[in-house]
Amino acid sequence: MSSDKEFTLYSYWRSGTSWRVRAALHHKNIDFDYVAVxxxxxxxxxxxxxEKNPSxxxxxxxxxGVLLTQSPAILEYLEEIHPENPLLPKDPVSRAKVRALVGIIACDTHPVQNLSIIKEVARLRGKEGVDTEFAKWVNVRGLTAYEKAVGQTMGKYSFGDEFTIADICLAAQFYNANRFEVDLTPFPNIVKLMKEINEVPCIKKSHPSAQPDATA
Amino acid sequence: MSSDKEFTLYSYWRSGTSWRVRAALHHKNIDFDYVAVxxxxxxxxxxxxxEKNPSxxxxxxxxxGVLLTQSPAILEYLEEIHPENPLLPKDPVSRAKVRALVGIIACDTHPVQNLSIIKEVARLRGKEGVDTEFAKWVNVRGLTAYEKAVGQTMGKYSFGDEFTIADICLAAQFYNANRFEVDLTPFPNIVKLMKEINEVPCIKKSHPSAQPDATA
Incomplete structure (x- = not known):
């Protein structure tokens, strides 16, 4: 690279996991080179x-020069090396509550409706392309769990009034749920939170539509 | 509870995510009450x-009295409140490498072959029970990614000679892969690691077969 920036992000505009890292970098005002994949x-x-990412x-x-993979691991790394503009609370119980919300999306939901998975489910059903019925079911299941859990923790954001990695994960999943045309009526907590989250500068800057490789 | 123990774990003997938490508790010599679900x-x-776990x-x-959910969040919590007998390295790059290995299993693999998912895939295919063909595919895909990634980090354990949460996650996934009769020939790194990991006391104590609710 000819750039002298410390960070280079390999990203795809519509990838939810890429979005998470873009959001954290912007939130922490970390400058980075963007390489579209x-x-x-x-x-x-x-x-x-x-070679960069064996998966x-x-x-x-x-x-x-250090290769970092898996978005939750990258978010924790950024938090550790760059604690300014924190994305996790300070005390262990609060951190555990935020990370539990993150897990509902980053473990139990997003990977289950990832492109390669919904292609395989389609193939097993003898269908072409991706299985949107399965993807929609996964999104509804995930939002249902998040809606219940966040009811116990939410304020302006998912965990009280602190903007955290849980909100970043929710933003990317919500975008997916909309792509799969999930009916949002059963998720009033999430809809309310997303109105706030969508106004956060790092979410706007990291939005898929704002990326250099975005297509219509 | 009549017990005066500080910790109570709601667990199912065969659950891989329960196993992770059991292993961490044993590794850190934390006494706990076991409640079978x-x-x-x-x-x-x-x-x-x-009421305890909305998901x-x-x-x-x-x-x-504090309810903690989502095993990766719980493992991070135990590490923060009880740093003795660490399960993560100290420096941020090493921690990120371990957490990336964890993500291959805890995000990209285990939740995709969870019971409720492989039931739904079976249902979509018009079959009874669980879809073992899909579950096996998910396990092969996950072990393939882990095999490649761990080739760059392994020593006696997944990350050099330090026993970490990556090894705990691998142990539980390896057990699942065996249940789904995955051919292990393509995974020599993993097979080698598991010979060591299976000898670690906390893995033995937390093994499904050693739990009070284990059935044949």
Whole structure:
């Protein structure tokens, strides 16, 4: 790279996990080079990219030559090396509550409706393309769990009035749920939270539509 | 509870996520009460349990009345409040590498082959019970990613010679892969690691077969 920036992010505009890392970088005012990996063209399976990320997944964050993968691990890393503009509370119980909300999305929901999974479910059902029925079911299941859990913790944001990684994860999942045309009527807590979250500058800057590789 | 123990774990013997928390508690020599939640009988959907865990998932760890859910969040909590016998390295890059390994299993693999998911895939395919073909595919995919990634970090354990939460997650996933009769030939790194991991006392104590609710 000709740039002298410390961070390079390999990202795809529509990838929810890439969005999480973009949001955290913007929230912490960390400057980074953006390298688009076109998942539709299969660039994540190129030999060059697989050297950076053996799973063939986005995002990969490179920091001073160190390759970092898996978005929850990257978010924790950014929090540890760059604690300014925190994305986690300070006390262990509060942190555990935020991370539990994160887990509902980052473990139990997003990976289950990931592109490669909904392609495989379609294939097993003898269908072409992706299984949107299954993807929708996964999104409804995930939002249902989040809606209940966040009812016990929410304020202006998912955990009281602190903007956290839980809100970042929710924003990306909510975008997916809308893509899969999930009826949002049963999720008033989430709809209310998203009105606030959508106004946070780092969410606007990291939104898929604001990325250099975004297409219509 | 009549016990005066600080910790109570709601667990199911065969649940991989419960196993993770049991292993961490044993590794840190934390005494706890064990309450079995029989997933086969549907006890996770009882009104009493849903009050503790709105997602209806095991495990739930109760610490001094505080309800903690989502196993990765619980593992981070135990590490923060009880740093003795660490399960994460100290420096941020090493922690990120371990958490990335954890993510391959705790995000990209285990939740995708969870009981409720493989039941739904079976239902969508017009089959009874669980979809073992899909579950096996998910396990192979996950072990393939872990095998490649761990090749860059392993020593005696997944991350050098330090026993970490990555090893705990691997142990539980490896057990699942065996249940789904995955051919282990393509995974020599994992097979080698598991010979060591299976000898770690906390893994033995937390093994499904050693739990009070284990059935044949």
């Amino acid at each position: 076109n998942l539709v063209k299969g660039e994540q399976r190129s030999a060059e990219y697989l 063939g997944l986005v995002p990969t964050l490179v920091h001073r | 029989n997933l086969v009988k549907g006890e996770q959907r009882s009104a009493e349990y849903l 209806g998932l095991v495990p739930t760890l109760v610490h001094r």
